[in-house]
Amino acid sequence: MDVVVGIDIGGTKTKLGLVDEDGKSLVSTRFRTREYPELDHYLDKIRDSIDTLVQDSPKPVNLIGCGIGAPNASSRNGTIVNASNLVWKGTVPILKELKKRISLPMRIMNDASAAALGEMLFGNAKGMRDxxxxxxxxxxxxxxxxxxxxxxxxxxxxxxxxxxxxxxxxxxxxxxxxxxxxxxxxxxxxxxxxxxxxxxxxxxxxxxxxxxxxxxxxxxxxxxxxxxxxxxxxxxxxxxxxxxxxxxxxxxxxxxxxxxxxxxxxxxxxxxxxxxxxxxxxxxxxxxxxxxxxxxSGMAGKTAAIAGAAALIWEDRIG
Amino acid sequence: MDVVVGIDIGGTKTKLGLVDEDGKSLVSTRFRTREYPELDHYLDKIRDSIDTLVQDSPKPVNLIGCGIGAPNASSRNGTIVNASNLVWKGTVPILKELKKRISLPMRIMNDASAAALGEMLFGNAKGMRDxxxxxxxxxxxxxxxxxxxxxxxxxxxxxxxxxxxxxxxxxxxxxxxxxxxxxxxxxxxxxxxxxxxxxxxxxxxxxxxxxxxxxxxxxxxxxxxxxxxxxxxxxxxxxxxxxxxxxxxxxxxxxxxxxxxxxxxxxxxxxxxxxxxxxxxxxxxxxxxxxxxxxxSGMAGKTAAIAGAAALIWEDRIG
Missing domain, CATH: 3.30.420.40 (ATPase, nucleotide binding domain)
Known part of the structure; x- marks a missing residue:
């Protein structure tokens, strides 16, 4: 079945999951963001975590894309800029670097914007315009x-x-x-x-x-x-x-x-x-x-952020 | 030529003009809002002012609509609600009452929103999205x-x-x-x-x-x-x-x-x-x-508000 990798980059934890078109996580995982102060190591950990998710999935999956929510992310530039709650400072070209490791359609967005998209696609804001x-x-x-x-x-x-x-x-x-x-x-x-x-x-x-x-x-x-x-x-x-x-x-x-x-x-x-x-x-x-x-929020507690991130990709298919 | 009646209802002055598709006022007038504390008298004054504008116009005109900008106006309901700078209190059904006097396509909007539409259609915000x-x-x-x-x-x-x-x-x-x-x-x-x-x-x-x-x-x-x-x-x-x-x-x-x-x-x-x-x-x-x-603002000083109000109607024609 088609799934989207949803990644929520938080100040404390990074959460990942494989999200179906109803916004449900088939399988998810998490690790502590601060344990990877080097961006390269962090992105390697992301890549490895996705591999593990695919192996652990209860059903065979086809990855159709990867959506990322992160604090202070610019959807336009694919960067994270001066995020006070993250370990990496300055302008982080995260999309460009992650694309070197994972060849999937990829989008990044401010985490709260991703959550809004998730709420609209999968949650309690269905049909709301404002x-x-x-x-x-x-x-x-x-x-x-x-x-x-x-x-x-x-x-x-x-x-x-x-x-x-x-x-x-x-x-x-x-x-x-x-x-x-x-x-x-x-x-x-x-x-x-x-x-x-x-x-x-x-x-x-x-x-x-x-x-x-x-x-x-x-x-x-x-x-x-x-x-x-x-x-x-x-x-x-x-x-x-x-x-x-x-x-x-x-x-x-x-x-x-x-x-x-x-x-x-x-x-x-x-x-x-x-x-x-x-x-x-x-x-x-x-x-x-x-x-x-x-x-x-109408999003199931723990996977809300992951589903929101995945909504960045699902939006084009079902939005 | 086709023109739109632009009306700017302000706390101090009410301004009216006949606005062409470039946002220019062919002719305009104004009167003191507070001199008409009775809504009926105020709306009669609006109707009479429009008649005078048409007579005073340097060219023969064809009125295609009437756009109104006013403080605290609801575009959805056609009302002005609790405007602290206006003499009429509570909810004023201005569009409904004005339609009894003038049979033209009519829209009302918050004055600042009308100004934004004017800036986008006629002023310095042409081509800007945000x-x-x-x-x-x-x-x-x-x-x-x-x-x-x-x-x-x-x-x-x-x-x-x-x-x-x-x-x-x-x-x-x-x-x-x-x-x-x-x-x-x-x-x-x-x-x-x-x-x-x-x-x-x-x-x-x-x-x-x-x-x-x-x-x-x-x-x-x-x-x-x-x-x-x-x-x-x-x-x-x-x-x-x-x-x-x-x-x-x-x-x-x-x-x-x-x-x-x-x-x-x-x-x-x-x-x-x-x-x-x-x-x-x-x-x-x-x-x-x-x-x-x-x-x-790129709107010519005195008629900016009038042109903004007129933009409510012109938007459908040229927007």
Missing amino acids: FIVITLGTGFGAGIVANGMLIDGYDGFAGELGHIDMTIGDGRMTGLNVRGGLEAYVSATGLKRTVMFMQSKYMDESRFRSIAYNDLHGEDITRAAEEGDPIALRAFDFTADILGLALANFTAFTQPEAFFLMGGLVNSGKWILDPLEKYFNEYLLEVYKGKVKLLQ | FIVITLGTGFGAGIVANGMLIDGYDGFAGELGHIDMTIGDGRMTGLNVRGGLEAYVSATGLKRTVMFMQSKYMDESRFRSIAYNDLHGEDITRAAEEGDPIALRAFDFTADILGLALANFTAFTQPEAFFLMGGLVNSGKWILDPLEKYFNEYLLEVYKGKVKLLQ
Whole structure:
């Protein structure tokens, strides 16, 4: 059967899978991105992983192409540029280098844009003409669809909203040294930073008083909220406030019918989503009120990013 | 010859003209919007003005349609909704009511979107696929073109960026009671408010110490800057700073090739544009630097808004 290799290059993990035309992964694998600081070694690892996937596939497969989602990727130039969450710095000609190893039709795109395409092809945005996918993982990403088309931008870098300056409160620096940048607050990493901040601001007793930053995981914060930990509750409220303002502002741009939220931060469920709903509707301009939905992604959790990347190739066949 | 009636409904003035297929106004007129607080009287005045234009035209004309640009207009519903700069409040079914008086093909659109269409058909954006027109008059408007298409939004209200919350400094209220909203700072009105603010903040001698808010006009502020008035210079610098940040943030959304600036505030020329260029490039994320142009509109000054409105109809004929 025909399948597409979907590759999601993340700051922490790289995920690969063989994706059928319904967006399902027949087989998938993952490895830690940071273990391959040399680009050549990383790309060799990708090639080897694809070989292993083909061998491990439950059915015989015919590879028809390879779609890649990555932070700060330019679809136009096939490069990754200044990605703050990746180990390789500067301009990385990833498509050109990978083509030396794999002879398949290949496309790369900003990971959030790939996720938007996946949501449109395989997920909950089927038939929608105006929506925005927000990815809240190590960083903050946005994939924007308007008039039924993905917005690429003049040079392939539309939707890089993680570093827009929200000029908020303590003015945190993002990985690209933008003061007050959105993803310094609203991302899985941003939530961890906020747990630190709340410990500086308040004297509340909290389980976090005995956990170091590097030992802190998103699931810990969710569990703490469930136990009523005041620092965890404050952190979620603060994060939801800023995300609510950002989404209200984004609404004024392309007026989407819906936002789809995905990524690590969303795994905290109601702790982030309930206050988000409240703040979002509070900040929304009157003319938009009641018209913009906050929805969960319809992509099966773990393989969403892989399916999104594969959508870059499937789009031409079934789009 | 075939012409389109172009109507620009502004907070202060309503402008009408008969526009040929090159975007030129054969004849135009204007009247003060606020003199007609009753919608019926206002629409009668529009009808009468069109009759007068036809009589005054230097050539015999054949009206092929009527295009209208207005603040907070929904292209989908033919209404104007909660426009803070207009006298009529709530939802105004303007297209329906105007059709009772004039039997022509008719379209209405957000004024800034109409301006963007005009720039694409008749102005400096010919051939561009990704650009944003920013109108800086009584309010702040944005017309967004991406992938060569105007971005309408789910309900026709895309680009209402005047009320996004910039959470800046003193947190001014917009006409829609948004604290820190962009147009409270960046618009012809915003500049006047900043002249007031600078008089509160600094003790500089200034010609504005003897001019009341209601007697203050944009041209006065430009003239004062030319004379080195410190309050005027501070006001332009402050305004350019916020506009520069806003445009840098907007860039991260659709990554336009260019911004086109128009409206009263731009008439101040280098006093606003020089510091704007500086701040904009300072705030722009590395990945966009050197790729986004700040351009002046290519529409002949006074009739730009009329031609933009007429573009709504001409687009189908020549687009």
